[in-house]
Amino acid sequence: MAKQLLFPTSVIGSLPRPEFVKHLISDDAPYSDDEYERLMGYAIHASLAMQEAAGLDVVSDGEWWRKSYIGVIAELAHGFELSTNPADGRPWTIVVDKLSPKNPGFIAQEVAYLKKLTGRNIKATVPAPALLGERMWDKQKSSKAYPNRDDFVQDCVPIIRREIELLRDEGVSIVQVDDPHLCLFVDAQVRSQYDNPDRAADFAVEMNNQVIEGIHGIKKAVHLCRRAGARARGEADHRGGFEPIMDQLCRLKADHLTMEFITPGSGEMDVFRKLPEHVEIGLGCVSCQPGQIDSVDTIVARVEQALKYLAPERITLNPDCGFAPGSAANVSLDEVYTKLCNEVEAGRRLRDRYGK
Structure with a gap:
């Protein structure tokens, strides 16, 4: 049996889209x-080349095939219609009819293409059901099909689960469910907006587990x-340590949790003590904020802080979040490459220091 690689390096999923990629996915692009x-x-070739040149152990396609992540x-x-969000004028996909399967394997096709280009471990990402309920259900436009938001969320579960099964069959290494909705419940101000915030967090976990x-x-x-x-887009800054949702996190049926610890107000790493010992941690140890490039020494120090609570075998290095916060975000791909190179070098130093 091959020896497990200590401190493997990964991305969260998304990578910055160059201008020509943004043009390719735009609605008015003049291409068949x-x-x-x-x-x-x-473009995907170039995305992969950048990650392999940096030396990453786990790669993605940058989510470039997708016009919108969720x-x-x-x-x-x-069951969906493309509308415009009256709050900010951005495109808005909203549920207006009962869901039914449409094109199972759409995300699996992303992996099938990437597998032709690389022998490295591949990560694929899917949105969490409760996140879809938060973003894609509207009381006025959706209530005819789904009077209750939670009913829509529950109908998303078999759709996403089937896609994960197809990703597994395609040979993907890691499937990651992205759930920023669950982490809203670390914020006292957000919790105050719910009659029962723990019940809402419990529901998000239950839906993830069903997936x-x-x-x-x-x-x-x-x-x-x-x-x-x-x-990075200048939107709401939700703060608070992970403690308010630790009971929920301990009930997740996941093998691996990616957790942010760089951004202000993220709390302390001693919460790792409360997680089941079989759970691996994708440690957010590289800033994804534009203009902020962490040195190798800084990244190593962050990982060594986590080593006070976690065995080396449980830690994967990754950025704090995705590098492309929204399809229109203006983030330097060259800057991201430098950050990933530093992440990879930090992994090498840690293996040299803690390898057995």
Whole structure:
């Protein structure tokens, strides 16, 4: 049996989109489907080349095939309409009819393409059901199909679960459920807006567990997103340590939790003591904030802080969050490359220091 690699390096999922990629996925791009797939394929080659040149052990396609991260659910199921959010004018995918399967395997096709290009471990990402309920259910537009938001969330579960099964069959190494909604409940101000915040957090965990429990043959991860990406866009800054949701986190049926610890107000790493010992941690130890490049020494120091509570075998190095906070975000790909190179070098130093 091959010896487990200590301190493997990974991305969360998304990578910055260059301007030509943003143009390719825009609604007014003048390309046929075949031409789009050809050009985007070249872009995915470049995305992968950057990650492999940096030396990452776990790679993704940067989520470049997707026009919208959570909007990908509309590729998997009928029942949605593309609208405009009256709050900010941005595109808004909203549920308006009962869900039914549409194109199972859409995300699995992303992995099938990437597998042709690399022999490294591949991560694929899916949105959490409760997140979809928070973002894609509207009281006025959705209530005819789903008078209750939670009923919509529950109908998302079999759609996402089927996609994870297809990803497993495609040979993906890691499937990651991204759940920034669950992490909102670390914030006292957010909790005050709910009659029973613990029940709402319990529901999010239950839905995640229904999505992943009992699926074997892949590593199942949950990204406990602290909205670092949102802060990069200048949006709400939700603060608070993980303590208020530790009971919920301990009930997640995941093999791996990715947790942010760099952004202000993220709390202390001693919460790791409370997690089940079989759970691996994807440690947010590299800033995804534009303009902030952590040195190798800084990254190593952050990991060594986590080693006070975790065995080396449980730690994967990764950025604090995705590098592309929104499809239109202006983030330097060259800067990200430097950050990933530093992450990889930190992993090497840690292996040299703690390898057996």
